[in-house]
Amino acid sequence: MFFSYLTTVSFNMSKLDLKFLPKDHGLSINNEIGSISVRLMKSQPQNDLGVAPTHLWLETDVTDIHLLMDGSTSVLEVVKIATVVSANIPTQSTEPIRAEVNIKISGGQCNLIISRIKPLILMKSAKKKPLVLHESSQQDKVPKEKLALALVLTFSVPELSVVLYSLDDIPLFHCCLLSTHFSASKLVNQGPELHAKLGELKFLVAVKHQQLINESISGTLLHISRSTLDLEQKEAGKDSGVDHAKSALSANISGIGMHFCFYYLELLCTTAMSYKGFLKSIRPPKKRPVHETSQKSTKNAKGAQLVKISVEQCSILYVGDMRLEDMSVADPKRVNFGSQGGRVMITDDANGGPRMAYVNSTRFPDNKNVNFSTSLEINRFGVCLNKEKHSMQVELGRSRLTHKEYQFDDNPAEEVTLFDAQKAKFVKRSGGQNDNAVCSLINVTDIVVRYEPDPCLELLEVGTRLKSVLHRLKLQNSATEVKDETAHMDTLTKKDPTDNSQQEKAQKKRESVIAIDVESLKISGELADGVEAMVHVGSIFSENAKIGVLIEGVAIIFCDAQLFKSSRMQISRIPISVSDSLPDKKFQSATTCDWVIQLRDAYICLPFRLQLRAIDDAVEDTLRAFKLISAAKTSVLFPEKKPSSSSSSKKSKSKSTVFRYIRLIVRDLTAEIEEEPLQGWLDEHMTLMKNVFNESIVRLDLLDQLESAKNKDSPKAKLDGSASENSNDSPDVYVDAPGMQSLEKLREEIHIQAFKSYYQACQKLSVSEGSGSCSSGFQSGFKMSKQRASVMSICAKDVDVSLSKIDGGEGMISFVKSVDPVCAKNDIPFSRLYGSNFTLKAKSLSAYIRDYTFPLFSGTSAKCDGRLVLAQQATCFQPQVRQDVYVGKWWRVNLLRSATGYTPPMKTYADIPLSFTEGEVSFGVDYEPVFADISYAFTCALRRANLAKRWYFERPEPPRRERSLPWWDDMRNYIHGKFSLCLAETMWHLPAATSPYEKLDQLLITTGYIEIRYVDGYVSLSSKCLKVYITSLESLAKKCTLEPPPHTTIPFLETPSFFMDIAIEWGCDSGNPMDHYIFTLPVEGKPRDKVLDPFRSTSLSLKWSFSLKPSTAEPMESKQKTQASSNDSPTLNVGAHDLVWLSKWWNLFFLPPHKLRLFSRFPRFGVPRFIRSGNLPLDRVMTEQCIRFDATLLQINNIPLQADDPAKGLTLHFTKLRLEISSSRGKQIFTFDCKREPLDLVYMGIDMHLLKVFINNTPEQTSSKDAQVESKSLHTKVADDPACEKSKTKTRSTEKSRDDGFFLYSDYFTIRKQAPKADAARLSAWQEDGRKKSEVTSFKSEFDGGDESDDAQSGSDEEGFNVVVADNCQRVFVHGLKVLWSLENRAAILSWVGGLTQAFQPPKPSPSRQYTQRKILEKKQAIKEAEMSNDGAPNSSPLASQSSDPLQQTKSSDPASSIGSSKLEPTSTSETATKPSNSSDSEDEGTRLFMVNIVQPQFNLHSEEANGRFLLAAGSGRVMVRSFQSVVQVGQEMFEKALGASNVSIGESKPEMTWSRFEVSVMLEHVQAHVAPTDVDPGAGIQWLPKIHRRSSEVKRTGALLERVFMPCQMYFRITRHKGGNPELKVKPLKELAFNSPDITAGMTSRQFQVMMDVLTNLLFARAPRTRKSNLCYPLDDDDSDIAEESDAVVPDGVEEVELAKIHVEVKERERKILFDDIRILSTSSELSGDLSQSPKSDDSTSIVTGSKSMLVKRLKKELVNVRNGRKEKHILC
DSSP: OOGGGOOEEEEEESOEEEEEOOTTTTOOEEEEEEEEEEEEEEEOOOOSSSOOOEEEEEEEEEEEEEEEEETTEEEEEEEEEEEEEEEEEOSSTTSOEEEEEEEEEEEEEEEEOHHHHHHHHHHHHHOOOOOOOOOOOTTTOOOOOOOOEEEEEEEEEEEEEEEEEOTTSOEEEEEEEEEEEEEEEEOTTSOOEEEEEEOOEEEEEOHHHHTTSOTTSOSEEEEEEEEEEEEEEEOOOTTTOOSSOEEEEEEEEEEEEEEEEHHHHHHHHHHHHHHHHHHHHHSOOOOOOHHHHHHHHHHHTOSEEEEEEEEEEEEEEEEEEEEOOOEEEEOOEEEEOGGGTOEEEEOBOTTSSBOEEEEEEOSOTTOOEEEEEEEEEEEEEEEEEETTTTEEEEEEOSEEEEEEEOOSSSSOOEEEEEEEEEEEEEEEEEESGGGOEEEEEEEEEEEEEEEOHHHHHHHHHHHHHHHHHHHHHHHHTHHHHHHHHHHHHHHHHTSOHHHHHHHHHHHHHOEEEEEEEEEEEEEEEEEETTEEEEEEEEEEEESOTTTEEEEEEEEEEETTEEEEEEEEEEEEEEEOOOOTTOTTHHHHHHHEEEEEEEEEEEEEEEOTTOOHHHHHHHHHHHHHHHHHHHHHHHHHHOTTSOOOOHHHHHHHHHTSOEEEEEEEEEEEEEEEEEOOHHHHHHHHHHHHHHHHHHHHHHHHHHHHHHHHHHHHHOHHHHHOGGGGTTTTTOTTTTOSSTTOOOHHHHHHHHHHHHHHHHHHHHHHSOBOOOOSTTSSSGGGGOOOBGGGSEEEEEEEEEEEEEEEOOSSTTHHHHHHHHHOHHHHHHTOOEEEEEEEEEEEEEEEEEEEETTOSSOSEEEEEEEEEEEEEEEEEOOSOOOEEEEEEEETTTEEEEEEEEOTTOSOOEEEEEEEEEEEEEEEEEOOGGGHHHHHHHHHHHHHHHSOOOOOSSSOOOOOOOOOSSOOOOHHHHHHHHEEEEEEEEEEEEEEEEESSSOTTOOSSEEEEEESSEEEEEETTEEEEEEEEEEEEEOHHHHHHHHHOSSOOOOOOOOSEEEEEEEEEEEEEEEETTSOTTOOOOSOOGGGOSOOSOSSTTTSEEEEEEEEEEEEEOSSOOOHHHHHTSOTTOTTSOEEEEOHHHHHHHHHHHHHHHSOOHHHHTGGGSOOTTOOOOOOOOOOOHHHHEEEEEEEEEEEEEEEEEOOSSTTOTTTTEEEEEEEEEEEEEEEOOSSOOOTTSOOOOOEEEEEEEEEEEEEEEEOOOOOOOOHHHHHHHHHHHHHHHHHOHHHHHHHHSOOGGGOSTTTTEEEEEEEEEEEEEOTTSOHHHHHHHHHHHHHHSOOOOOOOTTOOSOGGGGGGGGSOGGGTTOOOBSSOEEEEEESOEEEEOHHHHHHHHHHHHHHHHHHSOOOOOHHHHHHHHHHHHHHHHHHHHHHHHHSTTTSOHHHHHHHHHHHHHHHSOHHHHTTTTTHHHHHHHHHHTOSSSGGGGSOOOEEEEEEEEESOEEEEEETTTTEEEEEEOSEEEEEEEEEEEEEESSHHHHHHHSSSSOOOOOSOOOEEEEEEEEEEEEEEEEEEEEEESSSOTTSOOOOOOOOOTTSOOOOOOOSSOEEEEEEEEEEEEEEEEEEEOSSOBOOOEEEEEEEOTTOOBOOOHHHHHHHHHIIIIIISSOOOOOOSOTTSOOOTTOOHHHHHHHHHHSOTTOHHHHHHHHHHHHHHHHHHHHHHHHHHHHTSGGGGSOOOOOOOTTOHHHHHHOOHHHHHHHHHHHHHHHHHHHHHHHHHO
16 A cells, blocks of 8 residues: 555665675675666556556666675676666556566676686585475366566667686676677567567687787687677467467678687697586486486477578688608508418518608798698588478578688698589478388589698698597597496486387388489599699489489599599499398398489590599508508607408498499490690691692682693794793783783682682581690690591490399409319419409490591490409518509608509400490501500500609619510410300491592402301411402503493302401410419419519411301302302403502502501600510511311302403302411521511412303493493404404304313312422421311312212322422322313413413503613713723723623623523433433432423314314323523633733633523323314213323223324423523523423324314414503593503503603693593582583683682593593504
């Protein structure tokens, strides 16, 4: 009642001291308040209704507050606290009370002194509260009535500071908060709201500690410019069903700055750990039941449901230093000895001491530390946490991590950006069915990550020092932690194990789904000194990163060169379910998975001169040195840390993912070797300029011709010849002609047009970006097109590669032993093994060489199912050497590494069966320079080099103990296994020109199914339906006409089956070339002195075997009766022009131009010349080469060019043909330094079974042009050849039989030749191996009527005829020879042999070359004669001066009369040589060239006029060809007669001459002759004597129409050819024929005599008709080759006028070829399809400049006609 009447209450107090003296604690706590002022006011205003709320006003002021004061300091100090409370109390209880509270604190400071607070805390904890048990019941609870209150609270603090002290009462940190304002409200039916505004916040280090730090480091640990805090809570609604209120917390912070140094971090850690120990000591953990903890967790879950934190401009700076000191660290090495020792840890060096690595700094002696700073700047940072939805969202703005390193001198600091992100976002929420999955989203934009070794080492040192500090603090508090852990153990043991299992199951059920969305990721770094790497990714997207990731725009760059690029890549992971039977199911189910990688396109590039091996070595050494530096820093800064044990390594290995199956799918795959920019640009633009400027050259030539014609016809030129010289300077020449301009201006306009065309062509080229390897320097300015940017490229479509694990623990070793017998025999140990089964599928696979016309290889539908293993042989511990490795700018590591040349390489063991549906292969001599470029590219990529830029110095190369192995030894050392290539159809292009862009002139091979197999030392090839096409006719027609030859394509070689085997035998010093395990084994204990030299190849033997077989397996007898035109047997269609073309192609392939074959030896641009390895070239290593060619049922058809050629239709048929050729260097043991003889032919053997030669006169279908040429040539032949005219007038209808066209038949025909240097043992072994492989079948003659059992002896050693003697004599054995010699056969054989002679004769030099050579010789002779006349007159002898005249007389006179005296000896020798018995014993046997042994030969000589045949048969025969060489004196009698009257003595030097004699001796035994009429029985055919076997009696049985002429006898023939002379004296060759038959007895009728005389006169001794046309010229209607041949035959050599005329013909021929080429080039342009109706005017010079290409072609064709006419005129003059 009393207060109801009061309106104002005031209270004032000046000073208040409060002392707290607790009992039994001995404490004295002083508190002091300066003044207290309280004022209360009450008012109750009246309103119209008479009811008004009561208003209360309370105002308090408290000043100078000091709590827990001790001396001058207090725990809490407040200058003033002002409080204003305003409240409205309504009269009705239902209305809320409205109140406003405003609190303002001025000058507040809190000193957290633990020594003053600790007694109060201990005193509170010492009080014991009695335990009272309350039974809670819901019925006893009475609901309280809530008071309605609307409160608004305002709290402001202008300045507040907090000082944190250590446990020793030392001030550590100072926190200052300015301008703090809090606003809170609680309205009716609304939740509480809180709004706080915080001003500047500074968290500082105490001043006394700040003085201990570098002055450059600020003492502010944390600085916040301003921040706001909003808290809003919504009350629970009755209808919502929510049992608690919802609250939202929002905090906005701007301007956060944190500054650290290591002292600050150490101080924070020490303070935190000390306070943690203090809190544990004063408040031990309570023991609570499990259900209470669960309830507490549920209660704690009630709170702010939505939390939002937003930070603007956050920066974190760390300033520190790194110690630069020398250190040493242990460097043990793990070694795997495989099956001969297992894994061993090597801890000692060669001297017995521990293996140590020495880490040294590269600083100056005065600099012991390097200062650096690392700063993290975040533009915006936001966190949103929604507990109700179990979601969290984190957003980052521009984030940047930079590192600065301060220099010792005055240079500015080097700044490196280690991390930069434009925008980042992280979202995490619960999802999936029943919210069992945790879904996360990571979205980052524009990430740039940079790796530098120095910042990493500096930050690593900071982390190591911080770990050391934490470890030391942990050891200090270990005692208290042990007690706390024992207390915790009691509570843990009481927990229900069922709850743990349930929680584990719940955790396992909750899966995590991580979605990734990254745009523009760029990772770069300095992996080593001079090695820069960068990975650029356009975007990364994934809905679940555990399942798969989609990556776009991937690029991998090393040293500014791009190695890999892909526009789209998808990586998928497929978990594998493991069966219950596996013991490690739990482990494999978590780690085993399959991977699928899909790429839209993949581009792999080997950049120009990028040294990949040097990069790999540098990165490996730097990584190892980095680990050693880290270990050394840890041992110095954190010595308490224990080294990692083996258990931890095993644990880490168990967590590694097991790759069971990997599948790679690439739609477009491209792998390239980059071209050198300079070379590629020059090649491309040279070709471009040729194509562009060819037209301008043609226009200039036509303009020059027009100018010369006008100058020749002008009247001024006729009057004054000198006026033509000034025609270009006088513009009045032909200026008055209409439409004419100055010729110089026209030429200039042509040049301008040409360069415009060249510029336009250059603009059309699509420039390649390149890999970037030549982005700077001289070659950076040369830009190539995309087609010319690579030396070699491999393209594949729809590639599908699957890799699977090889089953079994020893699966890879078992596979290696299965493919390598040496490994299985010697049980080779391996230190490393990598391998897998693989399956390859591709739609197409192609390999291209630059932009050449044909691909190097192209195949479709590739399939392969093989196995590949990479294995490294185990060896003993290698010798170690010291090496310095530089890491960054401050460290050099001296470590041990294996010496060069003692580590075994990684070898390849494979089983690869590769198959294609269609294949295309090409190779030419122009590919060899490209292969040299490819080899050089791999040499650059695989060679050792020093890439250092910062620490570059010339490292001395270690002394080379051995020279490196050549590439063929590397191949047989590195690659082993089984390789096979199968193709259903193939096409092989072998160009016959040096231009890689040649399309027409080539050797084309087409095959059906082909299979190529390779194992170590053996290559085999088998093919079906092989056809070989050559373009000999096209190459001839190209020189003569513009039209292609109208003929059907006939294969040069066609065979149903083709087989090729190559046996490769190497020889080396070790004696076992197959043993490629050249490095020492672990059991040997020490390295070998020589590693490569015993394996280096010293000899090579190649044994080739070719076989042509028919398609069916019918018996040989039935195959004989098949028609010659059948394609079921091997067929060879060849003409003389084909042989010429093949010889040129062969010479081009095996003897190409010098610059093509030796391109690799020429110096390269900007590359120094290196010392060559010193190895023997492969042609020197090769010591033996054996070639065997087998053909069954082979048929050779002669296809001449001329339609009237008598040899047309000539066919050779072999039932079996075998050719054996062996080349060797002789019998010797080959070593690396031994003298090697040349590789010569040491053996040649030819076997022909059932040889048949006939002329097939079956007419063939020909084109109209061919028919016209044939009819014309036949008419010419009949008119010119009288012998043929006689034969055509005779009727041949009576002689048609099965023997028409027959020429020759032989049962068995062999040729043998062996040199003395041949190795007989190796040769016999090779021949025996060939006999075992081939089937030995008996062949029966179709002309044989005798016993079949005797046929096998046809090739036996009869009378020693088939014995091979090593004397270089070619021995021929012929059995059962039958020859039909007629005029037609003679003409055919002579034409055929003439064509072969022309084909194989060396080409003649051109007339201009001959003329030049003759002039040079004449000039040299004139100079020599002049010198002799000046210097040799007084010194010359009379014999020399007098002997010149007889020599000149001899040379000018008849050669036959000049050698009258010297002819006697050869004549007498020839006379004595005709004796058959032992005549050669008295004279020199000479040199045997070849010997022919014939068994039962028969020669049937056909007489056309006498209607009969003369059969000459013999039992056996022998033909021997020998040559004799001798030196004779010339003119001896003439000299003696001329000097007889004088007393001059004849000197010792006499004129001599080389005299050679070529002798052919023929001996026939049991010779008998028969005559058979041809007009008696037209159907009788050719009459032959039956075969007489050796076992039969000597009964001379004849045919039905054969009439004996003379009885069996012996005949001897000898043909001798004498030839002699010297360069000054030439003698005409002499021929001599001798015949002798001692026991001949002849008897014949007149008709028989007529037949014999007709044969002798018209067939044997008649002059053969001259072949009019050359067999090597393309037949044309206006062909003038006959004129050239006639002129060459009539006109002698040496006539200068004729030689000049021939030179003019040569010039015209060259002009004609140039015109052909120009017309072809201009005709290929698309411009010709335009206006073709215009006709060029000969006097219009403007049309030459502005005319179209069609007009140029017309002019050139007109010029071509003029050149042809001029060529004929020159031929007539010749």
